[in-house]
Amino acid sequence: MKRVPIVATLIVVLAVAAMIALGCWQIVDRLPKKEAFLAQLAANPARPPVAFPAIPTDKSLLYRRTNAFCLEPTRWQTEGAGRFGWRFIAQCRTGAEGPGFAVEIGISRDPNAKPAWRGGEVSGIIALAPVHRSLIGNLFDKTPDTLMIVADTPPPGFTRAPRPTIDSIPNNHLAYGVQWFLFAGIALAIYALALRRRWGDDGPAA
Numbered sequence: 001m002k003r004v005p006i007v008a009t010l011i012v013v014l015a016v017a018a019m020i021a022l023g024c025w026q027i028v029d030r031l032p033k034k035e036a037f038l039a040q041l042a043a044n045p046a047r048p049p050v051a052f053p054a055i056p057t058d059k060s061l062l063y064r065r066t067n068a069f070c071l072e073p074t075r076w077q078t079e080g081a082g083r084f085g086w087r088f089i090a091q092c093r094t095g096a097e098g099p100g101f102a103v104e105i106g107i108s109r110d111p112n113a114k115p116a117w118r119g120g121e122v123s124g125i126i127a128l129a130p131v132h133r134s135l136i137g138n139l140f141d142k143t144p145d146t147l148m149i150v151a152d153t154p155p156p157g158f159t160r161a162p163r164p165t166i167d168s169i170p171n172n173h174l175a176y177g178v179q180w181f182l183f184a185g186i187a188l189a190i191y192a193l194a195l196r197r198r199w200g201d202d203g204p205a206a
Helices: 006-046 135-140 173-201
Strands: 065-070 072-080 086-093 101-108 120-128 147-151
Touching: 006 173, 065 086, 065 101, 101 120
Parallel strands: 101 147
Antiparallel strands: 065 120, 072 086, 086 101, 120 147
């Protein structure tokens, strides 16, 4: 009589059950939530402007129009903007307690450009600030992403940055769910082949 290895079978069954559960979670739970979130963001540009938040981590404000006052830029950073050149982002001091805020003032083709901007009233669109984390870092670093302002009016010598759009936010939960189901099917197929080979090596059934 052909015997099924109990421990190995139990491990495979548990692993397949976990994969199916993850697939269902992605499609039944995560996908509808992401679709609702994206629908909210799509409506944000038409909503009334809001003051830029003191703690800039609320992603539900993405693509809302906003305004803030920069007492002075305390630090500059540049980010590649592909064929457009270089994005110039200032970290602003607000004079109040809190992290201040970041504003992308415009784009230049010269990465060494010196923006003639000393702060003041800023109006624009709320977007995500650049994040520099590796794939492994994304798994373990739970620090929330921060928001910034993409300014409407660039300083002299700079061009206005492209408006951020909802197209930059992926919605891959359906694909993730399908992948987990495929992994479960592949695991079952591999185990079935392993059993077939094992039984073949054991010789004919008694």
